[in-house]
Amino acid sequence: MKLSRFSRVASVGIVLAVGLAACGSDAKSSSGSSPAGGGGFTNGGLTIAMITHETPGDTYWDIVKAGANEAAKQHGITLKYSSDPDFTKQAVLVQNAIDSGVDVIAMTAAGPSALGDVVKAANAAKIPVVMFDSGIDDWQKLGAMMYFGSDEYLGGVALGDRIGAAGGKHILCVIHQEGSVALEARCQGTKDSKGGATSENIQVNGSDDASVNASITAKLQQDPSIDWLVTMGAPVALVSLDAIKTAGSSAKVATFDLNVAAAHAIKDGTIAMAVDAQPYAQGYEAVDSLWLFNTNGNDLGGGKAVLTGPSIVDASNIDKVLPFAEGGTR
Numbered sequence: 147m148k149l150s151r152f153s154r155v156a157s158v159g160i161v162l163a164v165g166l167a168a169c170g171s172d173a174k175s176s177s178g179s180s181p182a183g184g185g186g187f188t189n190g191g192l193t194i195a196m197i198t199h200e201t202p203g204d205t206y207w208d209i210v211k212a213g214a215n216e217a218a219k220q221h222g223i224t225l226k227y228s229s230d231p232d233f234t235k236q237a238v239l240v241q242n243a244i245d246s247g248v249d250v251i252a253m254t255a256a257g258p259s260a261l262g263d264v265v266k267a268a269n270a271a272k273i274p275v276v277m278f279d280s281g282i283d284d285w286q287k288l289g290a291m292m293y294f295g296s297d298e299y300l301g302g303v304a305l306g307d308r309i310g311a312a313g314g315k316h317i318l319c320v321i322h323q324e325g326s327v328a329l330e331a332r333c334q335g336t337k338d339s340k341g342g343a344t345s346e347n348i349q350v351n352g353s354d355d356a357s358v359n360a361s362i363t364a365k366l367q368q369d370p371s372i373d374w375l376v377t378m379g380a381p382v383a384l385v386s387l388d389a390i391k392t393a394g395s396s397a398k399v400a401t402f403d404l405n406v407a408a409a410h411a412i413k414d415g416t417i418a419m420a421v422d423a424q425p426y427a428q429g430y431e432a433v434d435s436l437w438l439f440n441t442n443g444n445d446l447g448g449g450k451a452v453l454t455g456p457s458i459v460d461a462s463n464i465d466k467v468l469p470f471a472e473g474g475t476r
Contacts, residue, residue: 193224194436195243197253199236200229201352204379205405206425212474213429221437233257240264250274252432255281256326258288265289274439278432280328282451292447294431296423296455298328302335304456305400305421310341314374317345318365322352322382329378332402336376358385366393377401380408383417404459409471412464419460426475427454
């Protein structure tokens with residue numbers, strides 16, 4: 147990836163707040179339907195299938211769903227949510243949605259190679275597809291009509307620059323879902339930044355906190371030069387704090403994504419900063435854009451990705467963000 151990617155993203159801008167956010171390998175699926183009252187759809191109600199690669203227990207997706215449910219409530223949409231962190235099983239869920247006759251689909255694409263055929267099937271069935279959260283480099287090739295999310299690579303670059311400016315020398319980038327192009331892009335951006343710190347990756351099992359703790363602890367004990375941990379999700383960041391104590395390390399922690407516990411950790415100084423992809427906005431806009439398309443023919447982004455981040459949360463702006471995190475929307 148190169149910084150020339152600016153030419154491929156929408157001019158909605160990158161939110162770099164005054165300070166400087168999916169996704170293990172558990173094979174379980176989750177689903178839910180959220181019929182909502184509100185504005186109504188001209189042919190009797192719009193049904194949207196939202197299908198993600200959520201790992202059970204990752205609070206990031208609670209925030210996505212909060213935004214999606216709010217948009218569904220406002221527009222009288224029936225929202226059917228399902229997920230599986232196994233990309234091939236996620237593809238099966240997409241096919242199931244197509245077969246059930248939903249009106250439109252909103253989905254993530256962290257494992258694009260597994261999803262191409264089902265997106266083609268949706269297009270063949272004339273079911274519009276938008277993507278969000280992951281797939282910024284693949285959504286158009288896959289056949290989606292709009293994309294909402296953060297530029298993960300640029301988020302990594304911004305974070306690497308901030309860590310370098312803070313004196314960081316050796317970053318350990320913790321990836322908790324194997325094969326996720328979004329998480330790999332974050333770590334690549336951190337590595338490619340001009341901050342001056344070296345960066346290496348470690349793969350952990352994000353569905354098992356004890357295993358994550360043990361893996362990070364062992365790495366910190368093996369290499370005391372590691373002075374920063376960069377995690378790919380707020381729950382992993384919180385586990386890493388325990389690993390640092392166990393290892394007797396003085397490493398600092400920065401994370402992608404935010405939840406209420408991580409926000410409080412930023413407030414008390416135990417986590418330095420978070421790169422927030424603003425998942426509430428992603429969930430909301432994915433649903434709202436499909437409603438606009440179906441009721442008014444709107445196509446957002448002008449053929450470019452609509453950016454929801456990166457937005458950096460740290461000590462300088464946590465007082466503003468914390469109440470929203472406590473409300474489940476940041």
